[in-house]
Amino acid sequence: MIDLIYHEEGVLDHPRAREVLDRYPSATLVPCSHYKEIFNPNGQNFALQKQKPSLILARKTGSLVHPVPPTYGIGGERNFYFSHLLNCLYDCRYCFLQGMFPSAHYVLFVNYEDFQDEILRLTQEPQEGESWFFSGYDCDSLAMEKSTGFVGSFLPFLSETPRARLELRTKSADTGILESKEALPNVVTAFSFTPEEIGKQLEKGVPSVDSRLRAIGRIAERGWPVGVRIDPLLDCIDFEKRYRDLFDKLFPSLPDESLHSVSLGVFRVPSSYFGRMEKLHPREPLFAGKLAKRGDSVAYRREIELERTAFCREELLKRIPASKLFQCETNLDAQPSP
């Protein structure tokens, strides 16, 4: 429940800001000059704020859409990300946001139209192949839909901009907005999974695997393409059994024609973020795992990563065609150490 909303002066004139305020009629409003006044200062404790984040309404200026590294993606020629929202409703212990952001407050950039203009401009550039836009880098794309109206606002735009392809990355099971609309072939809703036992330990607030599977079923039935993201791969007791069980649960229930893509992602966090995450949770078993500094990142030791990834890849290929499997390649060990 949000009961304090900070807002940049002037932003309340924006109709989307008014809509958000209407959803929280009893919230206290606190003005600020710029969202960074509240969000950026050092000396904040992300983990404490996570107990009760406030909402900051702001307008995004400057660069709105950014390219993502060429090794990430799901087959598109050009891949971009944008962030209409910073931070997430859920609280996953492995989440890099807690290492990247000084604050756990939600920052909502209300000027969706500017993101859309930029996406339109990029899709109109002379180009080969598809352009993908990823909306879930700094947040969960769906979890806060009731507050943000993000998907509801982007669907009409995407229906008129078929060359732009959007990935909604989520762990939410609240897919009502998609169920209420006509499916669009250029919007893929990608659900991230870890085995249930891991989720219970590390993913606070995230709906169960079963409820997410039911959500997938509902939107697949409506014709929406869906993706599965096995990301991050986490080393654990009974690793093989747990991941095999997860795959056994996921794939038989997914209609082939709805499955757009499956991707495998390893656990890797920039070292500076990892240092902050460890400091926030010094007694977290995950951070005491078989990790190593590799290049500028912290990840599982190379042999563990290779072995676990190979196992999952092999198991996935028993269940899905190779053309649908993508792996976020990392070449951490090739990076020079600072």
Place this chain on the structure above:
Amino acid sequence: MNLIVALKAEASPLIESLSLSREEGSDSFPLFVGDHCNLIISGVGKSRASAAVLYLRKRFPQPNQAWVNLGFAGHGKLEVGKSFLANRVMDGESGEAFYPPQLIVSKIASSSLLTSLNPLADYPEPIGYDMEASAFCLSARTATTRELIQVVKVVSDNPANPVESFDRSRAAALMKNALPSIHPFLEKLEKLASKVTPPTELLNFIEEAFALKPFTQTQRHQLRKLLNQANALGMPEEDARAILESSGTTREAIHELDLVLEERRLLS
């Protein structure tokens, strides 16, 4: 918890209700201490508030404590006697603003607050007005995380009851009446602070482990990290102690502990 209060009249009901006793020898500022709480009477104004924070921080240097500026303020809208939590503290001179994160669910009202060097003649906006809070926030930032820096004020004057009409003999009673709503807030803040403080047993154990062998400074860093990990991975302290005691050199001790932990380095 550290409480910074400008005036004796504001502090007295707190000192009494928190059973604090005067610490002898604290000549710069009157200081009152209790089991979990220190209270300092800073005097009026920004520089006094800053100096009091620095004094208290030096006297009680433990990190991650809660720091609260508590006292009277004028208010453009709230009625006299009502307490409020500052959600934005603006400095009238520098223009700098502080936004104490509001993590605690409380019955206390929430309001902006303007701190200025001199008392204001009127109440131009429906916000609070005081003479210490911004300096307190600025100084307390060096002592703790921002979530634990809070400003709680009790309205002493407003447009209908201007400051000139404030009856100083009623000050202590005004504060006393506000305490039932303020105490639950302070308790919750103290609980919040305890979440960022490592458990004392673990800290004691780490100190005890350091004393077992002549570890170098670098080795102490390594050992601290390993003992935190041992705790995270559920290794009983006596097992860790036995390893450190039974191994030969300091290097061997660290190596042995790391080796034994290796088997546990898996998520359950």
